[in-house]
Amino acid sequence: MAVNKEAYIQIKKELEAKNVTLVAVSKTKPASDILELYELGQRDFGENYVQELMEKAEQLPNDIRWHFIGHLQSNKVKYIAPFVHLIHGVDSEKLLKEINKQAAKLNQTIDVLLQIHIAKEETKFGLDEEELNILINTNGSGLHELKNVKICGLMGMASFSEDLDLVRREFEFLKNLFDKYANLQISNLKFQILSMGMSSDYQIAIEEGSTMVRIGSLLFGARNYVK
Ligand SMILES: *Cc1c(COP(=O)(O)O)cnc(C)c1O
Numbered sequence: 001m002a003v004n005k006e007a008y009i010q011i012k013k014e015l016e017a018k019n020v021t022l023v024a025v026s027k028t029k030p031a032s033d034i035l036e037l038y039e040l041g042q043r044d045f046g047e048n049y050v051q052e053l054m055e056k057a058e059q060l061p062n063d064i065r066w067h068f069i070g071h072l073q074s075n076k077v078k079y080i081a082p083f084v085h086l087i088h089g090v091d092s093e094k095l096l097k098e099i100n101k102q103a104a105k106l107n108q109t110i111d112v113l114l115q116i117h118i119a120k121e122e123t124k125f126g127l128d129e130e131e132l133n134i135l136i137n138t139n140g141s142g143l144h145e146l147k148n149v150k151i152c153g154l155m156g157m158a159s160f161s162e163d164l165d166l167v168r169r170e171f172e173f174l175k176n177l178f179d180k181y182a183n184l185q186i187s188n189l190k191f192q193i194l195s196m197g198m199s200s201d202y203q204i205a206i207e208e209g210s211t212m213v214r215i216g217s218l219l220f221g222a223r224n225y226v227k
Pocket residue numbers: 025027048069070157197198199200214215216217218
């Protein structure tokens with residue numbers, strides 16, 4: 001299935017008017033598809049799998065900003081640390097510490113988002129409100145020590161549901177959490193990015209305050225397989 005350039009141009013325009021960043025989610029799609037959008041000016045791309053991301057990053061232009069949006073295992077951080085732009089799915093202190101460690105080795109800082117579990121489904125990863133509170137407050141002093149990560153905001157995935165009111169309430173919940181910490185400024189924590197919304201629900205997400213959407217199938221067509 002071909003890249004839908006018309007959809008890209010239209011969505012891009014819509015998002016620019018609202019000051020929302022578009023991450024084009026290219027998982028399972030070939031590098032040639034990514035290049036097609038690159039040539040139209042797209043620079044932010046999202047991938048879910050470490051191996052796949054490494055292969056694509058090697059083949060594609062250096063000024064692409066790679067977003068890691070999948071579930072990241074601690075032992076794989078080292079592979080993407082040298083070039084990743086933003087890691088969206090940080091859902092444990094252990095992972096946060098490992099990212100900090102790898103970034104320190106490289107003498108750099110890595111930007112991350114904390115993933116919050118907002119959906120009904122059990123299968124979606126993420127921290128709940130209490131875990132977020134603990135991570136930020138109880139370990140707040142500990143966060144200071146993680147000098148090589150910058151916590152830039154929150155990420156969440158709504159329920160995969162036809163019930164759009166439910167989806168909206170889940171985004172609204174995430175936005176409220178985001179606002180709760182928006183004024184908090186620890187040296188390495190400053191909330192500026194709220195990553196929520198995908199092909200099926202990005203308009204609702206924007207209405208509820210998203211600043212960054214992750215859109216795959218509307219741009220690249222349906223994925224043939226689930227990896
Ligand atoms: C695959 C994926 C997307 C994009 O999904 P579409 O429905 O194809 O837009 C967005 N976010 C995450 C975390 C994903 O895994």
